[in-house]
Amino acid sequence: MKLMKKLFVVGLLGLLAGCATPPAATPGVEALAGRRIIVLGDSITQGGGYISFISYYLNRLHPGKNFDIYPLGLSSETLSGLSEEGHAGGKFPRPCLFERLGRVLEKARPEIVFACYGMNDGIYQPLDDARFAAFKSGVTKLIEQCQAAGVRDIFLVTPPIFDAQTRPGEFNYDSVLTAYAAWEMSLKLESVHVIDLHTAMRQARDARAEIFSRDHIHPGEEGHLLMARTILAALGVQVPDEPLATLKADPLYKQADLLRRHRASRWMQHIGYTREKTVAPQPLGDAEKEAAEMQAKIDVLRRKK
Numbered sequence: 001m002k003l004m005k006k007l008f009v010v011g012l013l014g015l016l017a018g019c020a021t022p023p024a025a026t027p028g029v030e031a032l033a034g035r036r037i038i039v040l041g042d043s044i045t046q047g048g049g050y051i052s053f054i055s056y057y058l059n060r061l062h063p064g065k066n067f068d069i070y071p072l073g074l075s076s077e078t079l080s081g082l083s084e085e086g087h088a089g090g091k092f093p094r095p096c097l098f099e100r101l102g103r104v105l106e107k108a109r110p111e112i113v114f115a116c117y118g119m120n121d122g123i124y125q126p127l128d129d130a131r132f133a134a135f136k137s138g139v140t141k142l143i144e145q146c147q148a149a150g151v152r153d154i155f156l157v158t159p160p161i162f163d164a165q166t167r168p169g170e171f172n173y174d175s176v177l178t179a180y181a182a183w184e185m186s187l188k189l190e191s192v193h194v195i196d197l198h199t200a201m202r203q204a205r206d207a208r209a210e211i212f213s214r215d216h217i218h219p220g221e222e223g224h225l226l227m228a229r230t231i232l233a234a235l236g237v238q239v240p241d242e243p244l245a246t247l248k249a250d251p252l253y254k255q256a257d258l259l260r261r262h263r264a265s266r267w268m269q270h271i272g273y274t275r276e277k278t279v280a281p282q283p284l285g286d287a288e289k290e291a292a293e294m295q296a297k298i299d300v301l302r303r304k305k
Contacts, residue, residue, distance in 0.1 A: 045073025
């Protein structure tokens, strides 16, 4: 049975049964330690705040383990391959992951892949069978290509919320993301693990008056921290309840954030991508030597804690 058909069948059965079949346990930190991890996604992932927080807490709370994280998000990107008319003022259509995924898998050779998509995939329109099918097809293709490349575990992170308040009866794009998240959560596939960020973020948002995202799409620092906490909790990591300012003042956080920014910039250029222009793959040069020096500083800091 082809994976697309299998995804449809298990997703339908899961929804009809109310997801009665318990999902397989999500691998914990042990599954990540010592393995090469890439994180794929759109502008929220390229912004990278949640990845810096994840790296910080993994290093701080597990100083005896090594975590090798490569942040490779691209602004405006989709899995669906769709783009709304006049995107970016008509300057360019939304990029699609599959223009670069082959190079990502070939050059980065990941053992673990995290992917957070959906926000752009519905192109900010009401739920539609064709657009939904394009998103499902994109998720399927991502899984197939990662597994063919030997990726050990794939973590699908459901999309963040569309943080807007609407009157009853008005269209709210978050309803589309809720449907996308529910479908992802219905998947029961070997070595594919789904982390339900969307539900956690919606519950947190409903419990507070303050918005997470000023433009309805891109979370601020508190939103990124919630994203990190949700993903880490799914991996069995309990993050201390502490003020954001305290966390950001920690030299260990600053160094983890510096390493994340360094790798994101250098590896995106090394892999190449097409967005408003085509960036041809560039030599990696001394990027990983510099990354190792940054990691050495992290090791000194985290082992003092």
